[in-house]
Amino acid sequence: MTDRNMKEHRNRYYAIGMGAVLLLLFACNLFFGSLSIPCQETFHILMGDETAKESWRFIILESRLPQALTALLSGAALSVSGLLLQTTFNNPLAGPSILGINTGASLGVALVMLLMGGSIGVGSLTFSGFLAVLIGAILGALCVMVIILLFSSIVKGTLTLLIIGIMVGYIASSAISLLNFFATTEGVYSYMIWGLGSFSGVSLSQMPYFSGSILIGLIASLLLIKPLNALLLGERYAQNLGIHIKRSRNLLLATVGLLSASTTAFCGPISFIGLAVPHIARLLLGTSNHNTLLPFTILTGASVALLCNLACSLPGENGIIPLNAVTPIIGAPIIIYVLVHQHKIQYFN
Amino acid sequence: MEKEIIVSAQHLSIGYRYKGVSTPIHENLDFTLKCGELTSLLGPNGAGKSTLMRTISHLQPLLSGSITLSGKELSSYNEKELSRTIGIILTDKTQTGGLTVNELVALGRQPHTGFFGRLSKQDKERIESSIQAVGLSSKKGSYMAELSDGERQKAMIAKTLVQECPLILLDEPTAFLDAASRIEITQLLHEIAKEENRAILLSTHDIEQALVLSDQIWLLTQQGLTCGTPEDLVLNLQMDKLFEGKNVQFDKQRGSFSPSINFQKEIFVTASEDSLLHWGVNAINRLGFGQASTPQGHIQIHLMDKNQILYKGEKGEETTLSSFEEMTNFITQKEK
Numbered sequence: 032m033t034d035r036n037m038k039e040h041r042n043r044y045y046a047i048g049m050g051a052v053l054l055l056l057f058a059c060n061l062f063f064g065s066l067s068i069p070c071q072e073t074f075h076i077l078m079g080d081e082t083a084k085e086s087w088r089f090i091i092l093e094s095r096l097p098q099a100l101t102a103l104l105s106g107a108a109l110s111v112s113g114l115l116l117q118t119t120f121n122n123p124l125a126g127p128s129i130l131g132i133n134t135g136a137s138l139g140v141a142l143v144m145l146l147m148g149g150s151i152g153v154g155s156l157t158f159s160g161f162l163a164v165l166i167g168a169i170l171g172a173l174c175v176m177v178i179i180l181l182f183s184s185i186v187k188g189t190l191t192l193l194i195i196g197i198m199v200g201y202i203a204s205s206a207i208s209l210l211n212f213f214a215t216t217e218g219v220y221s222y223m224i225w226g227l228g229s230f231s232g233v234s235l236s237q238m239p240y241f242s243g244s245i246l247i248g249l250i251a252s253l254l255l256i257k258p259l260n261a262l263l264l265g266e267r268y269a270q271n272l273g274i275h276i277k278r279s280r281n282l283l284l285a286t287v288g289l290l291s292a293s294t295t296a297f298c299g300p301i302s303f304i305g306l307a308v309p310h311i312a313r314l315l316l317g318t319s320n321h322n323t324l325l326p327f328t329i330l331t332g333a334s335v336a337l338l339c340n341l342a343c344s345l346p347g348e349n350g351i352i353p354l355n356a357v358t359p360i361i362g363a364p365i366i367i368y369v370l371v372h373q374h375k376i377q378y379f380n
Numbered sequence: 381m382e383k384e385i386i387v388s389a390q391h392l393s394i395g396y397r398y399k400g401v402s403t404p405i406h407e408n409l410d411f412t413l414k415c416g417e418l419t420s421l422l423g424p425n426g427a428g429k430s431t432l433m434r435t436i437s438h439l440q441p442l443l444s445g446s447i448t449l450s451g452k453e454l455s456s457y458n459e460k461e462l463s464r465t466i467g468i469i470l471t472d473k474t475q476t477g478g479l480t481v482n483e484l485v486a487l488g489r490q491p492h493t494g495f496f497g498r499l500s501k502q503d504k505e506r507i508e509s510s511i512q513a514v515g516l517s518s519k520k521g522s523y524m525a526e527l528s529d530g531e532r533q534k535a536m537i538a539k540t541l542v543q544e545c546p547l548i549l550l551d552e553p554t555a556f557l558d559a560a561s562r563i564e565i566t567q568l569l570h571e572i573a574k575e576e577n578r579a580i581l582l583s584t585h586d587i588e589q590a591l592v593l594s595d596q597i598w599l600l601t602q603q604g605l606t607c608g609t610p611e612d613l614v615l616n617l618q619m620d621k622l623f624e625g626k627n628v629q630f631d632k633q634r635g636s637f638s639p640s641i642n643f644q645k646e647i648f649v650t651a652s653e654d655s656l657l658h659w660g661v662n663a664i665n666r667l668g669f670g671q672a673s674t675p676q677g678h679i680q681i682h683l684m685d686k687n688q689i690l691y692k693g694e695k696g697e698e699t700t701l702s703s704f705e706e707m708t709n710f711i712t713q714k715e716k
Contacts, residue, residue, distance in 0.1 A: 121475055257497035261490055263479065265472045267439060272543070273463030273491040319478030322497075377525035378478025 042323050045316055049330040053103075056337035060099035065344045065351055066090060094231065097238055098340065102230040104245040105298050106308070106336020107329040108290040111252050113305030114312075114328050115287050118259050118321070119280060120183060123369070123379060124193055126306030127291040130179050131200025132172045133302075136295035138203045139171025140164055141210045141222065161240050168292035175199055176284050227353035228299035230340050241297060248290035249329060255283055259321040302355055303362025304339070308332040310369050319378045335361065386547050386579045387413040387436065392445035394428065394435045402443045405431055409445070409605050411598065413581055415546060418573040420590035421583040423600035424623060429583045430551060432600060436581070437466050437549050450546065463491035467540035469533075469550040477525030481535050484524055485511055488539035503542075510541040513576075514568060530561030537568065541576070548572075550582040554589070562586055566593045587622075591635045634658075643670030647711075651683035663704055667711055681707070 062073050068087050076083045076091045109127060116125040116132075127133050143163050175196075182195045211219045225232070233241045258279040261269035270276050294301065312328040313319060339357045346352060373379040389411050395404035405428040413419060423429045434440040436447060438454055447454040449465060457465065467488070476484050488510075489503045499507070511520050514534040524532060533553055540548050550569070554562040566586070570593045573580045581598075584590055590597060591610040599606040599613065601621050606613065613619055619630040622637075629640035647669045651657035660683045661671050672678040680692040689701040691710060701707045 118475070121473075123475075254495075257490065257493075257495065260487060260497065263475045264487060265470075265474050267470055267472055268468070268474065270439070270459070271437070271463060271466070271468045272487065273460050275459060313478060317478070318480075318483070319475065320483050377523040378475065380477035380525035 042316060042318075042327075046323075046327060046330065049315075049327065049334060053330055053334045053337070056334050056341065057099055057103060059341055060102065060337050061091060061095050063341065063344065064090065064095050065347055065349075067347065093235055097233055097235045098231050099337065100238060100242065101233045101298065102336040102340040103333040104242055105230060105294040105301065106304055106332040106334070106339075108245045108248060108294045108332075109301060109305040110308035110312070110328050110332025110335070111249060111325065112287045112291040113307075114309040114321075114325065115252060115255075115259070115283050116305075117309055118262050119283050119287075120179075120192065121262075121265060122192065123310070124306070124366070125196075126303075127172075127287065127295075128200075128300060128302045129193060129306055130196035131175050131198075131203055132179075132287065132291050133295045133300040133305075134200040134203040134207075135171040135173075135175030136168040136292040137171065137226075137300050138207050138210075139167035139169070139174075139292070140296050141207045142171070143167030144222075145210055145214060161237060164296045165240075165244060165293060168296035169288050171203070172288045172292040172295070173284070175203065176288060180280075180284070225299045226355075228301045228355040228358070229343075229351075230298055230336070230354065232297040232299070237297075241293065244289060244293045248286050248293070251282070251286045251289070252325060255279070255286065256321045256325055258283070259325070263319055299355070301358060303358040303366075304332060304336060307362035307365045308335055310365055311335070313378050314369075314376070317377070383414040383416050385412045386415050387411075387447065387449055389436075389447045390445055392435070392447060393443040394431050394440075395443050396431075397441065397443060404443055406600075406604060407444075411605060411607055413547065413579045414596075415579045416573055416577045417579060417595040418570045418593060419579070419581045419596040419598060420594040421581060421598045421600060422585075422587060422590060422622060423583075423598075424626075427600045427602065429600055432605075433549055433551055433581070433583055437468050438462055439468075460491065463543070463545075465545050465547060467543040467545035467548045469536050469540055469548070469553055471551055471555060477523060479524055481511060481516055481520045481522055481524065481527070481538075482507065484535050485520075485538045485542055488542040491543060506542050506544070507538075510538040511535075513541060513572070514538045528561070530557050530564060533557065533561070533565055534568065537565075537572070541572070546578055548578055548580045550580070552583055552585070554584060554586055562589060566590075570594075587619075588636050638665075641665070641668070643668060646670040646672035646678055648672040648675040648678045648680045649683065650680075652685065656683040656686065659704070663708055664711070667708060667715075669711075679711075 061077065062070055068090065072083055072087055073091055076088050113126040116127065116130060117123050178199055179192070179196055183192055186192055186195065211222055214222070258269065258274045261272045261274045266276050291305065308331050309328055312324055312331045315331070316324060316327050318324055339354060339361060342357045343352045343354055369376060389409055392409040393404045393407040394409065395402060395406070421429055421432065431440065435442050438457065449457065485507050486499060489499060489507065490497060493499060493503065511517055514537050516531060516534050516538065519527060519531060524535060527535065554565050557565060566589045569580050569582065572578060591614065594610055596607060597610050597613050599618060599622055601624065603621065606618055606621065608618065614632050614635065619632070627640055628637045630637055645668070647664045649657060649660045649664065649671055651660055660681060664671070664681070677694070679694055682690040682692070684690065686704070687702050689707050691699040691701055691707065699710065701710055
């Protein structure tokens, strides 16, 4: 009993700690950016001071705030997608970018953009435009997931499935390149920019729709904790525990589709967060039990994304580092660490 | 008191159905499983043990005939009811290394918990007592990854116990275990069957263990299914069916299979006690000699003690040997 209590205490401690880190990073994202604004001024602006300098007010409320919110939501969404995929495919190296799901979503976005008039870019979208892009991204992501799912019943090895995912991703990116070939120069340029990844793609007016779809996905994932835990035993055991396998898996994949497609549509195909964060969360918390792991993954994912966003603005007034240049620096070493130490890490055995 | 029958099958045909074409592996199987009994399913590889287990656990549809589970047709069960009636242990790979024993066993409670899987006080008590029943109380806070293979299997058994199913099916539960854990696990299952009045069916290649601890033995061969108590099957020479056509024979004295060799020569062996005789015959068999029924015209070996062996040649010459090693070397030398 004491053993379990101690573990629960420690988990609570970690959760509170990660929550504090999240708040701190969120504040940092509001106070620091490529343009330096005095902290006192930032504080006043956030408190609703109307007298502050108009350009600073605009930067903080129209740029930094939505960007921080986007980072928070996207980080959580991608990380949860990764966790859901890792459990569903019984494969700790699954993730939305590695299995080609992000690329599938990108293809959907590219198709919608081309059909809607050529240029790929989501900066100034109406609600119907937003919906079209989102549906395109979800359909693209779902297509890839169905393909992966079909293969997962044919091939047995975990590595084989990952390689098939990578191949499917390549095919999708070829299709995108072909689409770009027929697109206008501006279209190609904006697609390239989008492909570098950024949390600045969601404006404050789009925020309700964006956050709405992410929150629906996150809530859905929390409702799927019971089947997720059963799936740790594998499909046949889960079925024996009364889990409706087909229905649960479809719900899980639909949730992953919604989460990773919404982020990909607006922030570009962001790599490594979905793959690495579930590992960070498991290593810190020391459990595969989704009751605690899933909420903790949400907190960790949001924090990591906020940290990445902060790192992007490090050059100050000299410009912004692309997001996809930062995420591998944080993500790849973690994956390498996990692979090298897999014999010592509990959840791998 | 008559034991309650939980599973009964009539004219059961099992196998695969692909695009409407049935490929039966076995037809016309009839069997029953009773509560409180441990039944071991034996059979050579490819005889259809797993297919039979999967069919009984409803993971695979039957081709024809019927299976009745607790008085109800198996096909009429829904998933929820099944999860409370049949508990299974498979050889599937799991991702449970990062769960504690407690958390793993708690998963077995899922058929009884609500949408969010929250555990009531009764659920927790049931988990606690099941962990105790398999003897893992001291390890309940340990990660699954930290357990030995035998302990992992015990945790899985505890998981099946909290499921509170009257029927437990285990597919080769002792396959990856060392000899001591194998005996321990089979013994544990035997106790559970008896004390908790469950029907347990396990498939295994461990014939010796199965004969010692099972209440019923099922022999599944290409010819079909033979059921009975271990003793009846052994003494009615049914065990030889298991590997018909293979170069092995069943030794009903020892309860195990051994290579069948037609010995060219024989040695007459006597011994002061049974275990000496057993190992003496074992040694001469290995050297290529059968056991002669009379001393006349044969080499004789008298095992007075494990360190005192009298060798008598065909011409009556006598040698005293002080160990089995000396004896085997001596016979080999002589044969040259």
